Amino acid sequence: MIELYRDLIIDHGVNPRNKYILQCFTHSAKGFNHFCGDNFILYLNIIDDIICDISFEGQGCSISMASASLMTLSLKNKSVEYAFKMFDYMRDVIKGNIKQDSQFYDINVLSNVKNFPSRVKCATLIWHTLNDALLYKGKS
Numbered sequence: 672m673i674e675l676y677r678d679l680i681i682d683h684g685v686n687p688r689n690k691y692i693l694q695c696f697t698h699s700a701k702g703f704n705h706f707c708g709d710n711f712i713l714y715l716n717i718i719d720d721i722i723c724d725i726s727f728e729g730q731g732c733s734i735s736m737a738s739a740s741l742m743t744l745s746l747k748n749k750s751v752e753y754a755f756k757m758f759d760y761m762r763d764v765i766k767g768n769i770k771q772d773s774q775f776y777d778i779n780v781l782s783n784v785k786n787f788p789s790r791v792k793c794a795t796l797i798w799h800t801l802n803d804a805l806l807y808k809g810k811s
């Protein structure tokens with residue numbers, strides 16, 4: 672199981688999905704992790720509280736890249752409410768404050784980073800960037 676998780680992180684870290692600048696977006700935020708140098712810009716196109724499109728640009732270690740890649744896949748065509756729920760879940764599960772919930776199986780691979788405290792900021796960076804974009808960085 673651990674092997675599988677590691678392969679998934681490596682796959683998304685090396686070949687991140689949805690890594691490009693979104694031409695049309697309503698929300699955007701920048702995230703920087705000065706411990707590691709991970710540096711991202713997140714783009715969201717939200718119509719009627721649905722995340723119709725989501726992408727990111729930037730550079731980072733494989734864990735931060737995998738986290739961003741998996742996040743874009745899991746939030747596309749989901750509601751803003753669901754995105755906040757996922758942010759709360761990720762923040763808490765990665766600290767080990769709550770147990771893994773199978774409802775979020777597609778991002779649970781990331782929660783294994785909780786065993787490596789120095790990498791937690793790498794995995795959560797894009798999620799804090801998401802929260803920032805949704806709360807404060809809307810264009811309208």
Ligand code: ZN
Binds near residue numbers: 704708709734735
């Ligand atoms: Zn990193």
